[in-house]
Structure formats: C-alpha cells, structure tokens
Amino acid sequence: MAFSFSPPSLTGLAPTLPRRARPSRLRLVCSASTAVSFDYKTYMAEKAAAVNKALDESVPVLFPELIHEAMRYSLLAGGKRVRPVLCLAACELVGGSPVSAMPSACAVEMIHTMSLIHDDLPCMDNDDLRRGVPTNHRVYGESIAVLAGDALLALAFERVAAATPSDLVPAARILRAVAELASRVGSRGLVAGQVADMAATGAAEPVGLDRLEYIHLNKTAALLEAAVVMGAVVGGGSDEQIERLGRYARCVGLLFQVVDDVLDVTKSSEELGKTAGKDLATDKTTYPKLIGLERSREFAAQLNREAKEQLAGFDPEKAAPLLFLADYIAFRQN
Ligand code: GRG
Numbered sequence: 149m150a151f152s153f154s155p156p157s158l159t160g161l162a163p164t165l166p167r168r169a170r171p172s173r174l175r176l177v178c179s180a181s182t183a184v185s186f187d188y189k190t191y192m193a194e195k196a197a198a199v200n201k202a203l204d205e206s207v208p209v210l211f212p213e214l215i216h217e218a219m220r221y222s223l224l225a226g227g228k229r230v231r232p233v234l235c236l237a238a239c240e241l242v243g244g245s246p247v248s249a250m251p252s253a254c255a256v257e258m259i260h261t262m263s264l265i266h267d268d269l270p271c272m273d274n275d276d277l278r279r280g281v282p283t284n285h286r287v288y289g290e291s292i293a294v295l296a297g298d299a300l301l302a303l304a305f306e307r308v309a310a311a312t313p314s315d316l317v318p319a320a321r322i323l324r325a326v327a328e329l330a331s332r333v334g335s336r337g338l339v340a341g342q343v344a345d346m347a348a349t350g351a352a353e354p355v356g357l358d359r360l361e362y363i364h365l366n367k368t369a370a371l372l373e374a375a376v377v378m379g380a381v382v383g384g385g386s387d388e389q390i391e392r393l394g395r396y397a398r399c400v401g402l403l404f405q406v407v408d409d410v411l412d413v414t415k416s417s418e419e420l421g422k423t424a425g426k427d428l429a430t431d432k433t434t435y436p437k438l439i440g441l442e443r444s445r446e447f448a449a450q451l452n453r454e455a456k457e458q459l460a461g462f463d464p465e466k467a468a469p470l471l472f473l474a475d476y477i478a479f480r481q482n
Pocket of ligand 1: 227228229230259260262266267272279334339368404408482
C-alpha cells in the first residue's frame with residue numbers, strides 16, 4: 149500500500165470524550181473549528197438496521213440449505229457493522245444515494261465475516277467464540293466453515309457487480325468499485341496482512357513498529373479503506389475526494405486495531421463477545437506490548453485526530469457521520 153504513516157510521536161494527547169459521560173448527541177468539532185451536533189445513536193441504529201435487512205435478503209436459504217445456513221449463521225450473528233456504515237456514510241458525503249452503496253456495504257460485511265470465519269479455524273487462530281456465539285466451525289464443522297467463507301467471498305463481488313443500481317451508478321464506477329475491493333482483499337491487502345501476522349506470531353525475532361503497522365494496515369485497515377473508497381466511488385466522488393477519504397480510512401483502520409489491542413488486555417470475553425487475553429496467551433506482538441498501554445492510548449488519540457483532519461475540506465454537516473465514526477471506533481468498548 150502506498151500509505152506511509154509517520155512513526156507515532158506520542159505526545160500525550162488525551163481522548164476528548166470521557167467514556168461514561170458520552171451523550172447520544174455528539175457535538176463534533178472538526179479541524180476547521182466548526183461545531184456540528186449529530187445524533188449518533190439514531191444514525192447507527194438506522195444504518196445498521198438497513199444493512200442487516202439487506203444482508204438477510206442477500207442470502208436466501210436455497211438448496212443445499214446447509215451452506216446457506218452456515219453463511220447466514222455468521223453473517224447475521226451481530227457485529228457492529230462498522231464497515232458497511234462507513235461505506236454508506238462515504239457515499240452520502242460525496243452526494244450519492246445510500247441505495248447506490250448498499251450492495252458495496254453488504255459486500256464489505258460479507259468479506260469481513262468470511263475473514264472472521266477463516267481466522268477462527270483450527271489451522272489459524274483456533275477460536276471457539278465469535279460475536280458472542282460459538283464460531284462457525286464449532287457449529288457446522290471445518291469443511292462447511294471453509295466453504296461458507298468461500299461462498300461469502302464470491303457473493304460479495306456478485307452483489308457489487310450485479311446489484312448496484314445501474315440507473316444511479318455508471319458501469320465504469322461499478323467496475324472501479326469491484327477493482328478497489330479486490331485489490332484490498334487479496335495478497336496485497338487482507339491476505340497479506342494475515343500472512344505477515346502469522347509469520348510474526350512466535351517468530352524468533354520480535355517484530356518492530358514498522359512491521360506491526362504493515363500488518364494492521366493490511367489486515368484491518370485495508371477493508372475499512374475498501375468500504376470508504378467504494379462508497380465514495382459509487383457515490384460519484386471526485387478523485388481528490390476519494391483519495392482524502394482513503395487516507396481517513398487508513399488512519400481509522402489503524403486506530404481500530406490499536407483500540408482492539410488495548411481492549412484485548414483490558415476487557416473480559418463476556419464484554420468483547422470473543423476470547424479476551426488471546427494476544428498475550430499466544431505471545432502476539434501488539435501495540436500495548438511494544439509501546440505500553442498508556443502510549444497505545446495516546447497513539448489512538450493521535451490517529452483519531454489525523455483521521456478527522458482528512459475531512460476538513462468537506463461540509464461539516466455532511467461529514468458528521470464520518471467524524472463520529474472515528475470517535476465511535478476510538479471509544480468502542482467491544
Ligand atoms: C479475505 C480471502 C480472504 C481471506 C481471509 C483469515 C484472513 C484471510 C484474514 C483475517 C482478517 C482478520 C480476522 C482481521 C481482524 C479484523 C478485526 C479487527 C476484526 C474485528 O472486527 P469488529 O470489531 O468485529 O468490527 P464485529 O464482530 O463487530 O464485526
């Protein structure tokens with residue numbers, strides 16, 4: 149990926165919103181010193197409900213029922229729906245209709261879910277719990293879990309190509325959206341991050357900050373970037389807008405992972421809906437391990453600020469969902 153992130157300066161930035169005191173309506177301050185009010189609870193609830201409905205409709209239980217049930221089991225098991233909401237928000241920010249972006253939003257959630265199913269397999273992380281329920285292979289067996297992941301991956305691309313409304317989105321933009329997704333999922337994106345992560349775990353030489361950043365920019369940020377970029381592409385954004393939004397997403401993606409690392413050592417399995425303390429148990433390199441808990445939190449605050457800076461050129465009212473989503477990811481508790 150072309151993105152190069154400057155090493156964390158870790159200058160002691162503190163999060164601006166104390167966890168317990170957060171109201172449902174946020175007063176967001178963007179870097180242009182403009183303040184807007186935004187009801188994030190209603191926004192998230194409405195967008196997540198629309199995504200859940202579209203996902204449900206995308207995977208009917210056809211013959212052979214077993215594979216479709218296995219796909220639906222993980223896809224509809226909950227999840228915060230951060231990636232699809234980012235996709236819809238980016239589309240609307242550049243003036244597009246959410247209808248245009250819904251197939252892309254579903255596609256990123258399908259690929260996210262398939263990556264979780266495969267990640268949980270005995271040959272990878274060997275996990276028993278995901279989204280608060282037993283993992284796919286624990287319910288359906290390994291073979292079906294592999295195939296459910298494969299089928300979700302294929303369906304994701306089918307949805308973007310075949311279900312994006314061609315009366316709203318020109319074919320060239322649909323094609324670009326497919327390419328933007330593919331390039332961030334394969335061996336130059338998600339798969340690259342997973343392979344580098346596996347190589348790093350238990351390696352004789354401990355990985356440094358540069359390699360950790362490479363892992364997370366690919367394993368986690370790449371799909372968030374795909375979500376935002378696809379939303380902006382199908383929404384009709386300019387190349388400059390798409391570029392800025394891509395930078396926003398990379399900051400938010402790295403932020404997402406720093407927060408994930410912190411939650412792994414500060415929360416219980418019940419609170420997370422997945423096995424807590426796994427990173428320590430498997431001797432994984434994480435931000436808390438490399439730079440400590442406090443500096444990890446400071447780095448997260450810095451990434452949050454840098455993400456928001458990318459939105460400075462947009463109308464603050466319209467950018468409110470993406471400004472909020474950066475905070476949502478920074479302050480999430482699971
Ligand atoms: C993509 C072809 C292909 C294969 C998958 C296994 C694998 C390759 C990649 C692993 C990717 C992985 C598990 C990344 C972790 C990303 C992450 C931080 C997950 C947690 O996301 P949340 O918190 O989860 O958004 P919910 O459940 O809320 O959706």
